[in-house]
Amino acid sequence: MHQPGVFYGGGFVLLTFIRWLISIGLGIYGFFLFVKLARRGIEALDLYIYAKNREIRDHYESVHPKE
Template sequence: MMLSDDLGWLSILPVFMLIIYIGMIGLSIYGFVLFVKLARRGIRVMDLYLQDKNERKPGPPSL
């Protein structure tokens, strides 16, 4: 019976693992949201660049 009392602290490890698992899921979702924001910003910048490039249509090259 003494052995089971000494290993009682091991029963708390799954609780810590669950907390770490939930925390990692939360960080993953947060990272994905940040990535989507960055991608949307990059697309907006690329659209502005292309719009600016198309508005400045160069004339015929001079010889």
């Protein structure tokens, strides 16, 4: 009996499995990068809020008003 070829049978399944593994790996890596970006964004937002609150506090609740 004649073999149908490497891409028709087992070889195609192997390439599909490798492609699936690569896509899973890239998905995990992308999620990791997204989490890093989100954490940096949260820290930047916290610093911005702290600076704005401090600016407002210094301006309106100062013992020595600036006139």
